[in-house]
Amino acid sequence: MHYTLRQIEVFLATAWHENVSHAADSLSMSQSAASAALKELEQRFDMQLFDRVGKRLQLNDFGKSLRPHAVALLNQATEFEQLLARQGEVGHIKVGATLTIGNYLAVPIMADFMNRYPGSRVDLTVENTASITQRVRNFELDIGLVEGELQDSTLEVIPWRDDELSLFCAPDHPLAGRPTLSDEDLLSADWIIREAGSGTRQAFEHAMYGLMPKLKLRLELQHTEAIKRTVEAGLGIGCLSRITLQEAFRRGSLLPLYAPQRVWMRRFYFILHKQKFRSTGIRNWIALCQEDDAGTFGTYGPDQ
Template identity: 30%
Template structure:
């Protein structure tokens, strides 16, 4: 069994057809068939069911796929880093959108000042997609605001964060000392996309209180969410880190959850099999230092209560 066998297997698993895998790898279909047969003989198990000219991966195949993605990713990374003209360390950092819109850029800037010899790649996506990239070894580490769920990922909370209910200063809620959760019934909201940790936390809260809102916008970027709040008078639930300038300029008004149901953390996440290099550990220390900044200090805010 070789790396080549695993690369062929991954292509077949992802394409669902040996002919498509052969085309992607620029090899013949018999070569693909032989590689899969040799893998099945090596592990003495069936990796694909062959039904109606299509391949369906077995449970054993799914298990091998998870391992193969890790092994091939680490092998390719080793080959890339050890190339004679490319002996510069690379660090691939993932971040969820709240993190990407608040601390990621200054964090990378600080890290590069300390480690100019390291090549940085940063990727911003929602929690669900970042989790998958970590499992596929496409990222070395990530900083996320949502909860990662896979048992192969280690999650270390480092920065305290919370969500707030936000509206423009033109909204009827603006300036009030408090708003009841029941007043959110039927209100127009701009929401994050499915897969977002922010959205998941808020939807669980709405479900708990049996509240139904009207989603007018579903947005992926913090800038689009801010515009929906300021221009279209929508409500949103968001980290105050993404509204800091608007809060300082008195363009938005926020409500803090009185029961702290929306308190959460930015967590440092990596695969359990990942070797933590000195540079990764230094990045973790830098992330921790960003938790000292309190966005809501001296900002007027109302309270969101559960009572009528």
């Protein structure tokens, strides 16, 4: 074999930091050792992986084409090392989840995973769909759990479970207690909704097709709890996943609203880079998420 795994590590770290010194620090190496490893890799195969732009090293097209294969190679090497240590069922996985999934579904799944596989470790990142997608695309995360529909040639998108959006308001809001809302009611209301780039916002815009340009968007907030508190304060009506509202509905601090002429169902998805090696930990995580068939939500209406 005419390359070493250490050279591959230096290549990937340099691609990430765009600086050999910072790459060396991240790998606990000296700068001279990192530079020598990168230079030897390029000279061995008579190639150039980076364009030198001032003090920065930017991946060239050839380097970009090699990057996903290098990531997969290191992932497989890590898996092999775990198997040698008889820890094939124990893994360190980096999971990304959108805000609804991360705050209401991923934590109990993570606890179940770590209890089921003693010694395992799960790093959970919670951000909106756009951010999680970018991190999976850049191999910063092993797998993403997202709410938004994606069209990305670099990613594998796997359906996971159904979800339903719910409209809601404060108990003293003028629309509270109506059996259903017409499109005219929806246009008359002030709205408190999620920010652009979130899966919930994407699903809301799909449901409101034809009405969005005319809606009165009073506030666009990043956090689910902030939206709930703002709606409770009477500043408008909101739209979030029903799973985020169940406790508030039980307490009566918020009330559901219904607009059956609109489609409020959507799906949650797993996303992985197509060239990402699926370690034992990733396979076990997906299997655990899929075990709970009761997690699929049915359709809710005024009589429920």
